[in-house]
Amino acid sequence: MAVVTIPKGPTIRLSDLDLRFSKEIKRLAGTDFHACLQCRSCSSGCPFSDYMDYMPNGVMRLVQLGLKAEALACNTIWICVGCHTCTIQCPMAIDIPGVMDALRERALAEHVDIIEPDILNFHREVLSSIERYGRTHKLEIMMRYKLKKFDLLSDLNVGMRMMAKRKLDLTPSRVERVGDVKKLFQE
Amino acid sequence: MPDAPAVDVSYFPGCSLATTAKENNQSLIECCRKMGIHMIELADWNCCGSSSAHSINHRLAFDLACRNLSLAPPGRPLVAACPSCTLRLKHAQHLLKNDGAARERYRQLWGKPFDPDLSIRHFFGLLAEVDLERLPAANGHARIDLIFAPYYGCMLNRPHALRSGSDHYGIMEKTLGGLGLRSLHWAYASQCCGTFLTVARPDIVTPKVNAILQGAAESGAECIVTACAMCHMNLEVRCTLKNPIPIFHFSEILSLAFGTSNAQNWFSRHLIDPRPLLKRKGLMS
Numbered sequence: 001m002a003v004v005t006i007p008k009g010p011t012i013r014l015s016d017l018d019l020r021f022s023k024e025i026k027r028l029a030g031t032d033f034h035a036c037l038q039c040r041s042c043s044s045g046c047p048f049s050d051y052m053d054y055m056p057n058g059v060m061r062l063v064q065l066g067l068k069a070e071a072l073a074c075n076t077i078w079i080c081v082g083c084h085t086c087t088i089q090c091p092m093a094i095d096i097p098g099v100m101d102a103l104r105e106r107a108l109a110e111h112v113d114i115i116e117p118d119i120l121n122f123h124r125e126v127l128s129s130i131e132r133y134g135r136t137h138k139l140e141i142m143m144r145y146k147l148k149k150f151d152l153l154s155d156l157n158v159g160m161r162m163m164a165k166r167k168l169d170l171t172p173s174r175v176e177r178v179g180d181v182k183k184l185f186q187e
Numbered sequence: 188m189p190d191a192p193a194v195d196v197s198y199f200p201g202c203s204l205a206t207t208a209k210e211n212n213q214s215l216i217e218c219c220r221k222m223g224i225h226m227i228e229l230a231d232w233n234c235c236g237s238s239s240a241h242s243i244n245h246r247l248a249f250d251l252a253c254r255n256l257s258l259a260p261p262g263r264p265l266v267a268a269c270p271s272c273t274l275r276l277k278h279a280q281h282l283l284k285n286d287g288a289a290r291e292r293y294r295q296l297w298g299k300p301f302d303p304d305l306s307i308r309h310f311f312g313l314l315a316e317v318d319l320e321r322l323p324a325a326n327g328h329a330r331i332d333l334i335f336a337p338y339y340g341c342m343l344n345r346p347h348a349l350r351s352g353s354d355h356y357g358i359m360e361k362t363l364g365g366l367g368l369r370s371l372h373w374a375y376a377s378q379c380c381g382t383f384l385t386v387a388r389p390d391i392v393t394p395k396v397n398a399i400l401q402g403a404a405e406s407g408a409e410c411i412v413t414a415c416a417m418c419h420m421n422l423e424v425r426c427t428l429k430n431p432i433p434i435f436h437f438s439e440i441l442s443l444a445f446g447t448s449n450a451q452n453w454f455s456r457h458l459i460d461p462r463p464l465l466k467r468k469g470l471m472s
Contacts, residue, residue: 047379047381047395048391079384081381083382084341084344085341085379087346087347088343088345093347097346102245104242104243105244116388119387120243121387122387123383126239126240127239127243127244130233130237135202135233137206138202138206138207145386155389162207165456166209167420167456167458168207181233184251184296187246
């Protein structure tokens with residue numbers, strides 16, 4: 001009798017499958033990742049897949065199965081910049097970066113440990129700059145980001161070169177009716 | 188030579204063009220004027236939300252984009268030159284057109300219903316409609332003898348819901364080709380530059396950027412022409428190659444071709460100085 005050997009891999013327990021989570025992400029992302037047929041076009045084309053723990057198609061599988069803990073904790077959702085290279089290659093027209101957006105937001109709402117805290121801090125500094133001025137003030141974003149990280153030196157050279165070329169304004173470009181913008185942050 | 192009669196458009200500069208890429212902004216306004224496009228800056232515009240809003244707070248991304256839509260006067264298109272701003276504004280409009288709750292939120296926040304007829308356009312869309320052969324500014328000037336690698340970055344990619352209409356592929360080659368420049372096919376024309384990862388993960392962006400610049404140089408390009416101010420900044424800031432080729436904003440080359448006296452102000456802001464190349468080619472004194 002032929003013996004079929006099943007390659008050893010991580011065990012998926014049926015009790016871990018959270019289909020409510022799957023539904024919630026589908027609603028948030030507004031795209032049907034259940035259509036994913038694991039062709040891996042997304043992962044082949046992704047410019048940043050070398051730096052991801054799960055490939056983009058792997059994340060589609062995680063959300064299909066409702067493997068919530070894995071999907072929310074992976075670094076892929078933070079490394080993805082939303083360049084949509086995957087989207088145009090996907091034969092099933094899945095908005096893959098839209099799924100990443102939904103997972104990031106869920107990860108924050110569920111207070112999951114964020115595996116890429118620097119990327120999150122950067123996003124937060126950008127938003128706080130928009131809250132203050134209505135526009136992004138790049139010099140201040142960089143300074144605050146670096147201060148939080150206790151790392152003022154690593155990009156000093158880049159910062160000085162940009163200053164020398166008048167690329168970093170000392171004062172922000174501001175929205176006049178900044179109250180309009182601030183109120184959007186109150187909710 | 189007289190400028191063409193002007194068509195008014197609302198212009199959304201966005202944060203990059205308003206600050207780090209002022210040379211992109213100024214050359215864009217100038218070349219548009221010569222093409223008969225009068226760019227009227229959207230009064231009191233705010234940041235479109237950039238990558239960060241949609242990355243961690245979709246509600247905020249929608250609201251920030253919507254405030255800009257609410258400021259746009261009716262009857263003329265809203266034009267942006269930043270591919271990312273264009274996408275954020277169009278995405279908000281897509282939600283407004285397809286979701287009643289989104290429309291209701293808009294009405295409550297901005298005190299009026301959204302304008303379903305507002306046309307949101309990327310600058311390339313306007314450019315595609317300009318007949319350069321009949322444009323006074325495009326004639327009578329020295330042809331620009333440069334070999335360039337057209338760099339679109341991720342601007343050709345969009346989510347499926349926003350993919351109707353042209354993706355502008357080839358417009359840089361076509362337009363600049365008509366002005367004497369030669370383009371080449373190369374591997375990295377639509378490779379993403381890494382965008383915001385440049386701050387938190389320069390270890391990812393630097394090898395990407397170096398590969399892009401190296402790829403262009405090895406293909407025989409004398410310079411790269413970018414469609415996006417963010418790409419331009421990343422390529423310049425994160426490149427660690429010894430003698431990288433210069434990178435131009437598309438609008439700078441267009442203005443140069445139309446004849447400008449302001450180029451010195453733009454090129455002096457580049458981290459990779461393009462002036463030696465331009466002088467060698469007799470395009471600058």
